[in-house]
Amino acid sequence: MNTKQLRVALVHEWFVTYAGSERVVEQILKIFPQADLFSVVDFMSDEDRKFLGGRKARTSFIQHLPKARTSFRNYLPLMPLAVEQFDLSGYDLIISSSHAVAKGVITGPGQVHVSYVHSPMRYAWDLQHQYLNESKLTRGLKAWIARASLHYLRLWDHRTAHGVDSFMANSAYIARRIEKVYGRRSAVVYPPVDVERFALRQDKSDFYVTASRMVPYKRMPLIAEAFARMPDRKLVILGDGPDMGRIREIADQTSNVQVLGHRPSAVLVEMMSTARAFVFAAEEDFGITPVESQACGTPVIAFGRGGACETVNTGRGPDRTGLLFAEQSVESICEAVERFEQSEPIDPMACRRNAERFSEAAFKEHFLGAVADALADTHYATTFNDPKQWILRTETPQ
Template sequence: MAGLLVHEWIETSGGAEHVLEAMARAFPDADIQCLWNDAPQRFTDRRVRETWLARTPLRRHKALALPFTVPTWRSLRDADDAEWMLISSHLFAHHARLRRRDVPKYVYAHTPARYIWDPELDERGSSAAVRAVAPAFRRVDRARAQEATAIAANSGFVRDRIRRAWDRDATVIHPPVAVDRILSKADWRDAVTDDERRVLNDLPDEYVLGASRFIPYKRLDLVILAAERAGLPAVIAGSGPDEDRLRALASEAGVPVTFVIFPSDALMYALMQRASAFVFPAVEDFGIVPVEAQAAGTPVVTGPVGGQLETFEDGVSGVVASSTEPVDLASAITTAVALRAFDPAAATAGFSEQVFATKIRDFVRSGS
């Protein structure tokens, strides 16, 4: 039974793109539909359909493209052999409809659009322009969510958000994480390049690790401040527009702070394996990176709110801080450092791609 995989837009990296790749492997005969594709090398084994927006400068300006995405999703050109759509949605992809015929829509929701439903979690929702149009967008968004044959949420945290926003229930299917790959190497230092090994060799013996895109809501600033409170060096890995602000904060910290920009997978896993604790202060829909850290044998520290709380057992492979204030995160770091004896395979057993593939196929086949 052929289907069509639908995704907002395809980027070179990102958790949603990893989910789409796992969906593609689970449904090898399905074409892919997106607004535009900025990573053509990711899906060379199948047809990737783009919309008219891909031929415009709007593909490089998501905020400006936003008003055009809703009507674009409503008039997708027909995929004659598609008997269903599986939609990976974190904005408006779940509005998707074929131009001339209806097919069942199975929605995998990373979240209802944060900046119209939960603007306190996304700074894009704080602008006057977005606040002005948000009520109208919410009405349309809720109505279109009723078209879904069934909805899956990537966490119980997001399922609750779906109930509030869309007045729909959802099946929880946690996203796939590369736990088997991470567990396959006892020491990821053996897989890095010579240059990367020098980066590792220059790090202190103990450090707190924070890793994500460098954007404000990921709260990497709190990783630096908490590490300072705990008296441990910090390593900040990733890249993004918030780098200058983070470096300025690091320059004033009372502990060494090392930045590792654009780390390869191997280097990231090696950083995780060597870290004393992985600190993740963001309020996240799920939190793939904390699962990766556990697979690398490193305990995680998070705040008390978010889908990432579903990724570890408090007191076993991680610690939930009482708040995201640096003093509370620092206290949790001290507790977490003593948890290095946990079993990484047992801690991450439910998050493999094989588990995800089985559940997403059953979801599409059963519609529940």
């Protein structure tokens, strides 16, 4: 087998916090520990940087612009230019972890570019009008500047899709979005969930739980309002964010809705493990918390669009792990809770088994397979013989 070292570049939009897309980067680095990191900006603290093994990304000129640390998103119109300045000509394999501009890096015909897409740029495509409304950019000169900028971003985003050799989507829902926006097929590789952090628990209490960042699209106040209409059912809410004030107003008017705010991870795990069910009202591209809930053996009641349709088993057999509701409305949530309580009990073991489909080990296997397929379609197939087996030799020892 050829022992040539595969030169790998990993491009991510920005490093400012450790969230869902950064978990993907963490796992990719375990597969390709030799990869060099590139990012528009990198403002991770030394403490948070542990998932990167302490390494820092090579950043763009935006890193040094005024107020970039706190307001780097304001430089979005400059980000296409920024990622195009990365010189990646010395690499065999370029992996982009993209939800905005990372996939737009420039590569040559002798290189392989694999893009793991968390989502095409939502605010430039199907969520443009929602973004403009929430940003109060519906009238005036600023609104027209924003619309023109998003138009330019759409043109650039579509054009740069031609520079990607192989797309991966983090769900079938996103694969459909990729096909609609870029006209390209993609392999579905679900993001890694640390299911081992959540122990299976068979005994459940009589309360329901929800947990999330309290931002508008998560629809957390909607869940609180629904349970306020069901005073005989208890709801525990964890998280923090802009919608916290509205949620506390609802909770103050009833005794069955308890708001715990932001709590340590151990408290979240305890609440998820002992709850009767986890309630989820967002339309997510994938949605990690419903999978974490199932890893505890806790069923899920979720809005029936987006990733939840793929992570929650809703059949009538022994593999059922929850149910879905049709609308993001108080009435629909109340009806779903009633339906849940009247249906056959859900086996915690079934929930756990389903969650394990999205484990870190499963991600590694499927990601490796997709990269190997991309390499096999190029001259690297002859350079490395069996790309997947060769890649395995580059991994960090377990």
